[in-house]
Amino acid sequence: MILTHHFGRQLVRQIVFLLLFLLPVVAPALADVHADYKPRAGFLSIQLENDLWGSGADRHYTHGTKISVMPAKGASGWLKDTLGLIPFFDQQGETALEFSVGQNLFTPDDIEREDLIEYDRPFAGWLYTSMAALSMIEDRQDYRSGNSIQITLGIVGPSAKAETVQRVVHEIVDTRTPRGWDNQLGDEPGIVLTYARLWECLFTHERIKAEHGIAPHVVAAVGNIYTYLGTGVMLRFGKNLRDDFSPPAISPSFPGTSYFKKRADFSWYLFTGIEGRYVARNIFLDGNTFKESHSVDRKPLVADFQIGIVLRFRNIRISLSDVFRSKEFRGQDAISEYGAINVTVMH
Numbered sequence: 001m002i003l004t005h006h007f008g009r010q011l012v013r014q015i016v017f018l019l020l021f022l023l024p025v026v027a028p029a030l031a032d033v034h035a036d037y038k039p040r041a042g043f044l045s046i047q048l049e050n051d052l053w054g055s056g057a058d059r060h061y062t063h064g065t066k067i068s069v070m071p072a073k074g075a076s077g078w079l080k081d082t083l084g085l086i087p088f089f090d091q092q093g094e095t096a097l098e099f100s101v102g103q104n105l106f107t108p109d110d111i112e113r114e115d116l117i118e119y120d121r122p123f124a125g126w127l128y129t130s131m132a133a134l135s136m137i138e139d140r141q142d143y144r145s146g147n148s149i150q151i152t153l154g155i156v157g158p159s160a161k162a163e164t165v166q167r168v169v170h171e172i173v174d175t176r177t178p179r180g181w182d183n184q185l186g187d188e189p190g191i192v193l194t195y196a197r198l199w200e201c202l203f204t205h206e207r208i209k210a211e212h213g214i215a216p217h218v219v220a221a222v223g224n225i226y227t228y229l230g231t232g233v234m235l236r237f238g239k240n241l242r243d244d245f246s247p248p249a250i251s252p253s254f255p256g257t258s259y260f261k262k263r264a265d266f267s268w269y270l271f272t273g274i275e276g277r278y279v280a281r282n283i284f285l286d287g288n289t290f291k292e293s294h295s296v297d298r299k300p301l302v303a304d305f306q307i308g309i310v311l312r313f314r315n316i317r318i319s320l321s322d323v324f325r326s327k328e329f330r331g332q333d334a335i336s337e338y339g340a341i342n343v344t345v346m347h
Contacts, residue, residue: 044347045068047341048340050062058111060107060332064103064104068099069100070258088197090197093146096259098132101128101130107121114182122295123163126160128155132151133148143199146245152190153191156187156284188289188290191224196255200214200215210238210239211236211241212237217233226282230275231275237270238269240263244317247310260312271310296331301326303325303326305324317343317344
């Protein structure tokens with residue numbers, strides 16, 4: 001009960017802090033987007049990921065917050081022409097833009113030690129903003145596909161303010177004091193270009209008025225923050241699966257989308273999936289690109305297993321999930337586990 005209470009307070013205060021800190025970054029982009037899009041539909045989405053709802057301790061990937069908006073749906077001519085130059089981006093369906101801001105925190109297992117823990121992962125923060133082009137294609141009633149291309153720009157290091165966030169939150173909830181942030185990675189601007197493609201076959205069960213879907217996917221990312229290739233599959237079972245694909249997640253993870261179709265009745269589904277990645281670059285394990293920094297011996301093959309539930313009613317969708325990640329570096333004591341909460345409101 002105490003852990004749950006602390007976790008709830010932490011989530012609320014994290015949202016408030018990041019809204020105040022990050023909204024000035026995205027505001028100019030949102031002001032410009034109305035000149036290029038037809039305002040037909042959109043959403044506000046908040047994604048929170050934390051290892052307190054999982055392993056119950058601050059370690060490895062310890063927290064992530066991502067706030068996304070789609071001010072409008074339906075791309076204007078210049079965007080379609082630009083995306084048309086990308087040979088692997090299929091925009092046969094309806095194309096839209098999604099803007100996001102977010103922050104990720106990474107720590108070793110023992111956050112109270114002040115000295116450098118050479119055998120454990122570095123302290124690191126990642127503050128970023130991203131723009132993604134999304135396209136969903138429905139070829140038949142029982143088959144559809146979607147793809148996205150995203151560019152992410154941000155900063156790693158003290159300027160990401162990860163130390164400030166963790167210290168303030170831990171003081172508020174009266175938990176362990178992080179003392180090792182003097183050893184965090186140095187400031188480095190970051191860029192990641194990510195492409196994802198998924199396909200889904202849907203099957204209807206009339207007798208129980210439910211559906212199940214099988215959705216394989218591929219994903220690739222290149223940049224000084226992350227460089228990897230991944231593939232996996234997600235299984236879903238529930239009601240009105242055609243209203244969306246799968247819930248969003250903070251990369252690197254399963255490709256999903258914040259967008260869904262509004263409907264008056266209540267609907268739900270359960271989901272589970274597995275993804276494997278070949279990782280050629282992970283700055284949060286490999287250390288800074290252009291300067292000396294703490295690093296560990298990264299494992300090239302990483303696997304994620306996810307399980308969760310989605311609830312939808314009218315214009316609101318809530319998803320809860322748990323993610324288990326295999327060991328990412330040599331000497332890591334245990335696999336990572338974190339929980340994820342997403343709330344999306346369509347307008």
